[in-house]
Amino acid sequence: MKIMEIAIKDLTRSFRSLFAVGMTIVAPLLLIGLIFLAFGGAFNGASDLPAISVGIYNADILTDTSILVEPLGANIRSMFVDESVQSWITATDFSSEMSLRSALDRREIGVAILIPVDFSERFLAGNRDTQVLILSDHTLTIAPQVAQNMVTAMLDGVSGGGIAIETILERQKIQGVQPGPEQITSLIDRYSAWYRDFQRDLFHNPESAALMMVAPTGETSSENPIQQMLGLMMAGQMVFFAFFTGAYSMMSILEENEEGTLARMFTLPMSRTTILTGKFLAVFLMLVVQGIVLLIAAHFIFNIQWGDPKMIVLALLGQVVAAAGLGVLLISFVKTSRQAGPVMGGVLTALGMLGGLFTANMNMPEAFNRLAAFTPQGWVVRGWKIVLSGQPASDLLLPLLVMLVIGVVMFVIGAFRFQRRFA
Amino acid sequence: MNAIEVKNLKKSFGSFQAVKGVDIIAQQGEILSLLGPNGAGKSTTISMLSGLIAPSDGDAFIMGYSVTDQPKSAKEKLGVVPQDIALYPDLSARENLLFWGKMYDLRGSDLKQRVDEVLEMIGLTERQKDRVGKFSGGMKRRVNIAAALMHKPDVVIMDEPTVGIDPQSRRHILDNVKELNRQGMTVLYTTHYMEEAAELSDHIAIMDQGKIIAFGTHDELIKMVGEQTRIDLTFNAEVEAIIPAWKEIEGVSGIDASDGKVTALVDDSNQALPRLLEVAAQGGVRILSVDIKEPNLESVFLHLTGRALRD
Ligand SMILES: Nc1ncnc2c1ncn2[C@@H]1O[C@H](COP(=O)(O)OP(=O)(O)OP(=O)(O)O)[C@@H](O)[C@H]1O
Numbered sequence A: 001m002k003i004m005e006i007a008i009k010d011l012t013r014s015f016r017s018l019f020a021v022g023m024t025i026v027a028p029l030l031l032i033g034l035i036f037l038a039f040g041g042a043f044n045g046a047s048d049l050p051a052i053s054v055g056i057y058n059a060d061i062l063t064d065t066s067i068l069v070e071p072l073g074a075n076i077r078s079m080f081v082d083e084s085v086q087s088w089i090t091a092t093d094f095s096s097e098m099s100l101r102s103a104l105d106r107r108e109i110g111v112a113i114l115i116p117v118d119f120s121e122r123f124l125a126g127n128r129d130t131q132v133l134i135l136s137d138h139t140l141t142i143a144p145q146v147a148q149n150m151v152t153a154m155l156d157g158v159s160g161g162g163i164a165i166e167t168i169l170e171r172q173k174i175q176g177v178q179p180g181p182e183q184i185t186s187l188i189d190r191y192s193a194w195y196r197d198f199q200r201d202l203f204h205n206p207e208s209a210a211l212m213m214v215a216p217t218g219e220t221s222s223e224n225p226i227q228q229m230l231g232l233m234m235a236g237q238m239v240f241f242a243f244f245t246g247a248y249s250m251m252s253i254l255e256e257n258e259e260g261t262l263a264r265m266f267t268l269p270m271s272r273t274t275i276l277t278g279k280f281l282a283v284f285l286m287l288v289v290q291g292i293v294l295l296i297a298a299h300f301i302f303n304i305q306w307g308d309p310k311m312i313v314l315a316l317l318g319q320v321v322a323a324a325g326l327g328v329l330l331i332s333f334v335k336t337s338r339q340a341g342p343v344m345g346g347v348l349t350a351l352g353m354l355g356g357l358f359t360a361n362m363n364m365p366e367a368f369n370r371l372a373a374f375t376p377q378g379w380v381v382r383g384w385k386i387v388l389s390g391q392p393a394s395d396l397l398l399p400l401l402v403m404l405v406i407g408v409v410m411f412v413i414g415a416f417r418f419q420r421r422f423a
Numbered sequence B: 001m002n003a004i005e006v007k008n009l010k011k012s013f014g015s016f017q018a019v020k021g022v023d024i025i026a027q028q029g030e031i032l033s034l035l036g037p038n039g040a041g042k043s044t045t046i047s048m049l050s051g052l053i054a055p056s057d058g059d060a061f062i063m064g065y066s067v068t069d070q071p072k073s074a075k076e077k078l079g080v081v082p083q084d085i086a087l088y089p090d091l092s093a094r095e096n097l098l099f100w101g102k103m104y105d106l107r108g109s110d111l112k113q114r115v116d117e118v119l120e121m122i123g124l125t126e127r128q129k130d131r132v133g134k135f136s137g138g139m140k141r142r143v144n145i146a147a148a149l150m151h152k153p154d155v156v157i158m159d160e161p162t163v164g165i166d167p168q169s170r171r172h173i174l175d176n177v178k179e180l181n182r183q184g185m186t187v188l189y190t191t192h193y194m195e196e197a198a199e200l201s202d203h204i205a206i207m208d209q210g211k212i213i214a215f216g217t218h219d220e221l222i223k224m225v226g227e228q229t230r231i232d233l234t235f236n237a238e239v240e241a242i243i244p245a246w247k248e249i250e251g252v253s254g255i256d257a258s259d260g261k262v263t264a265l266v267d268d269s270n271q272a273l274p275r276l277l278e279v280a281a282q283g284g285v286r287i288l289s290v291d292i293k294e295p296n297l298e299s300v301f302l303h304l305t306g307r308a309l310r311d
């Protein structure tokens, strides 16, 4: 009874804290929301998809001081000439605006894409007047729209990327990490590389691309590759923030120690084990609440189809136990709540990266996947991948077992250390 | 049965002995003050009484229950007001009291009623929905006390409950202590303000450097100073260098100085005062004021230790 009341008190305090709610629930949704919005443009559009003949004149060049490695124009062009779209787009390069226009007039091409000289710089500077010009044969209706959508999706992605990177930097700042300029550049590089891959996946296969173009936003379809990708990214974010939540909730014991309320509890007629158990229970409850809220919110906001409810419960169980275990263990090594921030930020971000939480939607090299198996996060996100892809329950057994075992072992060690320290 | 009985209680932190064998007895229904300067070992003694730290030696009994052998029973009889505010700043005053009440096994309407009662007593009924973090120091102190009273304990231990607050809140708290005592609670009141000890206590224990150096009623303690008189002097400059010379003077049994202020305990002020001033003049400082006073608890401490009991 008292155990429960201590835990409820902790939950109440967490939900009163803007920072806690922000970091446990709002941040993961916001990050996915940004990506969702960034690529939302790709959902709308044409109702069927004939072969398209596209002509491109790309005049975009970079200035010496540009932060980009490649002009945006080249990115746009590569979308249309990429081998993954060759089965339904035939793209031809033109060397001047004039030759491009005359090819359109002669109906050699259906759509003309004209990228102006200083497009990259002006676009990045936020100047939206400078546009990629899309001209088309007036007898065609769908093809220019598809081209338009592809260009828009690409550019939205670039803008969204800017926001995403700012968000990452903000988050690092909260965690006490000051990113240097070279880190920012590497973030941008990483983002653009990821985005290029994403674009490839998006148009990799004309059937699913067509399906995607056809499906209006919000329509349920677990085969929808964007939804699948969002699901994986959401899982990655959820796992990252779950581990953050585990450690953050446990941190309240350090705060209570500093606030003197822990000492006050120790003067009450109940055992110290009861008090510690209440604090531990709060960590588990917080993780359960967070997991449920995120799963439901992601389903309704982003239309993510998580999969079989029984599998979801199992994966969530593994996530809660593993995140609570690591949280308790981690904080048991920390002396003061001031130390806890940087320790949590550092350890959890490092483990999260190793565990592949930020690359959940990508195909990573085998070595990387093996490395991920050394982190609890890696196992939890592996569990979610299995659930999301609708694999049979038996596939989840091993990851779940690993999550539970690592989680319980870490928890027991951490709890033992707290018991020694406070009781 | 005594409400509090402390027997040869000791506590060492490493090689440092913070409490060196303390004996205290508080009868049921009385207010006992534990008076002592900073670092005397008051909080350490209280921490042992409240089961927060284990004694290195000795034992203490709350309403007959040993704090080492029957901690749960002892704690049930006891309410502890910690020296530092121990509340949840992000919960309201009422929520804090509800939580601490639940920790004492109060439930339902009993709990609500008790919360109303203590809020009324500390005069914060109107502010009960505000978060404690937004309260003034004095208001926090009052809630800090209320939290220890939720279960109507037989014995309340308060560790310097009036430190650093405005006179109005202090008055409120002192009145609360008297009221609690009227209701039958035994109070162990720790302070380094001798006026508080003088006003509240049935008995006073003076503690210094881990030991109880005097115990008795206010009047009994004052008598220890005997026929001595206290002289307060103010000078225009630092006087630390002159202290040894002053101590040499016959009939001066204690002297303490800081900045330009000096308190001296003397057998006969007529004889001692001229000598004190003479020595001061030799030391090159000028007298600004002289005040001859009745001895008080401050004088007792000076008499016993040769030092002042200071804030
Ligand atoms: N946990 C500890 N470890 C080491 N020394 C301690 C510890 N707690 C207290 N002490 C020391 O024991 C002595 C007595 O401290 P205590 O807090 O009991 O004094 P106090 O009488 O309550 O003083 P104050 O009026 O400043 O509250 C001090 O010298 C203090 O530094």
Ligand SMILES: [Mg+2]
Residues within 6 Å of the ligand: B042, B043, B044, B083, B159, B160
């Ligand atoms: Mg103290």
